[in-house]
Amino acid sequence: MAISSASLISSFSHAETIAKPPRIDTANPPNPILLISKCTSLRELMQIHAYSIKSHLHYDVSFITKLVNFCTESPTTSSMSYARHLFDAMSKQDIMIFNSMARGYSRSETPLEAFTLFVEILEDDLSPDHYTFPSLFKACAAAKALEEGRQLHSLSMKLGLDDNVYVCPSLINLYTECEDVDAARCVFDRINEPCVVSYNAMITGYARRNRPNEALSLFREMQGKSLKPNEITLLSVLSSCSLLGSLDLGRWIHEYAKIHGFCNYVKVNTALIDMFAKCGSLDDSVTLFEKMRHKDTQVWSAMIGAYANHGEAERSMLMFERMRCENVQPDEITFLGLLNACSHRGLVEEGREYFSRMVNEFKIVPSIKHYGSMVDLLGRAGRLDDAYRFIDSLPINPTPMLWRILLSACSSHNDLKLAEEVSVRIFELDDSHGGDYVILSNLYARNKKWRDVDSLRKVMKDRKAVKVPGCSSIEVKNVVHEFFSGECVKSRNTKLHRALDEMVKELKLAGYVPDTSMVVHADMSDQEKEIAVRYHSEKLAIAFGLLNTPPGTTIRVVKNLRVCRDCHNAAKLISLVFGRRVVLRDVQRFHHFGDGRCSCGDFW
DNA sequence: ATAGGGTTAG
Numbered sequence: 001m002a003i004s005s006a007s008l009i010s011s012f013s014h015a016e017t018i019a020k021p022p023r024i025d026t027a028n029p030p031n032p033i034l035l036i037s038k039c040t041s042l043r044e045l046m047q048i049h050a051y052s053i054k055s056h057l058h059y060d061v062s063f064i065t066k067l068v069n070f071c072t073e074s075p076t077t078s079s080m081s082y083a084r085h086l087f088d089a090m091s092k093q094d095i096m097i098f099n100s101m102a103r104g105y106s107r108s109e110t111p112l113e114a115f116t117l118f119v120e121i122l123e124d125d126l127s128p129d130h131y132t133f134p135s136l137f138k139a140c141a142a143a144k145a146l147e148e149g150r151q152l153h154s155l156s157m158k159l160g161l162d163d164n165v166y167v168c169p170s171l172i173n174l175y176t177e178c179e180d181v182d183a184a185r186c187v188f189d190r191i192n193e194p195c196v197v198s199y200n201a202m203i204t205g206y207a208r209r210n211r212p213n214e215a216l217s218l219f220r221e222m223q224g225k226s227l228k229p230n231e232i233t234l235l236s237v238l239s240s241c242s243l244l245g246s247l248d249l250g251r252w253i254h255e256y257a258k259i260h261g262f263c264n265y266v267k268v269n270t271a272l273i274d275m276f277a278k279c280g281s282l283d284d285s286v287t288l289f290e291k292m293r294h295k296d297t298q299v300w301s302a303m304i305g306a307y308a309n310h311g312e313a314e315r316s317m318l319m320f321e322r323m324r325c326e327n328v329q330p331d332e333i334t335f336l337g338l339l340n341a342c343s344h345r346g347l348v349e350e351g352r353e354y355f356s357r358m359v360n361e362f363k364i365v366p367s368i369k370h371y372g373s374m375v376d377l378l379g380r381a382g383r384l385d386d387a388y389r390f391i392d393s394l395p396i397n398p399t400p401m402l403w404r405i406l407l408s409a410c411s412s413h414n415d416l417k418l419a420e421e422v423s424v425r426i427f428e429l430d431d432s433h434g435g436d437y438v439i440l441s442n443l444y445a446r447n448k449k450w451r452d453v454d455s456l457r458k459v460m461k462d463r464k465a466v467k468v469p470g471c472s473s474i475e476v477k478n479v480v481h482e483f484f485s486g487e488c489v490k491s492r493n494t495k496l497h498r499a500l501d502e503m504v505k506e507l508k509l510a511g512y513v514p515d516t517s518m519v520v521h522a523d524m525s526d527q528e529k530e531i532a533v534r535y536h537s538e539k540l541a542i543a544f545g546l547l548n549t550p551p552g553t554t555i556r557v558v559k560n561l562r563v564c565r566d567c568h569n570a571a572k573l574i575s576l577v578f579g580r581r582v583v584l585r586d587v588q589r590f591h592h593f594g595d596g597r598c599s600c601g602d603f604w
Numbered sequence: 605a606t607a608g609g610g611t612t613a614g
Contacts, residue, residue: 200606274610298610299610301611306610
């Protein structure tokens with residue numbers, strides 16, 4: 001098979017600048033195929049290609065395949081563009097070369113090119129095979145192109161290529177990446193005998209889409225079938241433990257990993273460090289971390305982030321120094337951890353310094369998340385105007401999330417005027433987020449503007465914006481128990497509610513005064529308001545912990561929203577009155593309560 | 605040639 005035009009090389013824009021043909025022993029010409037295997041750069045590859053044409057050496061589809069494979073191995077804009085020239089120039093196209101192209105595109109900046117090219121070749125007489133669809137699904141997953149993915153899915157079914165060990169996992173991955181987890185589950189359920197890779201794809205999908213319980217239940221099912229989990233299974237299971245804060249299961253996975261030799265994997269160790277930190281046992285993270293001989297960027301970032309979430313900014317910063325001493329390059333996530341650390345401790349100058357070092361010294365382009373961290377850093381520290389100006393100065397259009405972070409800072413610092421202004425900016429962009437209305441409405445309530453509270457609640461209802469209910473969970477004897485705010489307020493006779501009432505009574509003796517300032521209803525009596533905060537989910541979970549765990553042991557609670565001021569006060573007193581350490585993970589960070597104090601120093 | 609650790613918006 002021949003290249004259709006020998007002028008291909010000169011038609012490629014970079015060709016002139018690199019044309020320095022290799023020296024050729026004309027008596028004994030080298031085989032271009034062997035040259036490719038020694039090739040180290042795209043430039044060299046172009047030279048080899050030029051040489052193969054000029055010297056009229058024999059080349060065939062396997063030669064072109066090797067050239068294209070080289071280009072798609074680590075795809076860049078120019079290597080993919082060169083590969084595309086090679087592909088387009090072929091007089092008769094070949095499915096193996098297309099597969100290589102699709103694989104390259106799927107990992108490139110422009111994944112959907114794979115789909116576009118596929119549509120083009122469909123008109124030619126080229127039959128896709130088992131290797132074609134995984135790359136295409138991966139491309140659609142990367143581009144979050146659900147519609148294109150669905151089209152390809154039905155085509156693969158029509159061609160009878162959907163029931164295959166390579167195709168199924170990539171199909172599951174496509175649907176979970178496009179946030180259609182249930183479609184992914186349908187694919188999974190239709191597999192006759194799912195292999196480990198398919199289980200992994202489905203478990204990972206659940207974990208990534210914040211459905212850890214379903215991930216874990218599949219993991220158990222897998223073990224029931226005596227399918228042997230591999231290191232990838234453990235990574236997803238560990239990330240599910242992290243989401244749930246399930247320390248018991250996390251420890252069990254750690255033992256399992258030790259027994260089955262998975263602790264040699266750097267990634268598994270990183271996931272373990274992260275899991276221990278997110279399940280509230282920072283000490284275990286540190287122990288594992290210090291034992292690791294080879295530490296890469298991710299391991300350092302995990303530890304920096306772990307200290308940050310536990311409010312230990314100094315240790316985060318120390319970690320960064322150590323990392324630099326050992327010559328490990330930080331990346332954008334390392335800096336997210338550092339900014340987060342500074343933000344939780346109100347270290348505005350240090351945070352600004354890291355931001356500017358990230359940009360100037362390490363040449364990392366800030367992402368929207370870094371901007372968010374900066375708004376949080378400034379806003380939380382009470383520099384609300386600076387935060388506002390920061391958002392205004394950005395080179396991008398502010399997202400609702402950036403304003404939302406500022407709104408939440410307005411709420412911490414009770415700045416109703418700015419909060420109203422910021423809310424307007426948010427609602428212009430997105431008026432469906434219930435949490436925004438709640439923050440503003442609580443601010444009105446705190447300032448006794450009951451009429452505004454009522455009208456805002458009405459607006460919220462009209463726009464059908466719903467608030468995520470507060471939920472706290474606690475793990476006791478391997479079982480995770482969940483509590484929702486205000487749950488079973490009517491059925492006051494349960495053991496738990498009696499325990500909670502008892503707990504509040506004792507706290508009051510120690511000086512606890514319920515803080516009802518954020519309760520929004522003007523027409524409630526003081527007693528009703530007190531009841532409203534008494535049944536907050538975190539108090540329910542802590543009371544459950546007091547009731548069901550041995551005296552003196554640590555109570556670990558995970559909450560899905562930020563902890564409220566009243567619950568924070570109550571937890572401090574609980575740690576004193578009942579002699580318990582309470583570790584509370586809220587959506588933002590950890591609070592360690594002990595001896596009547598909290599590790600956050602009441603700054604959160 | 606399929607699944608993949610640290611961030612994921614409070």
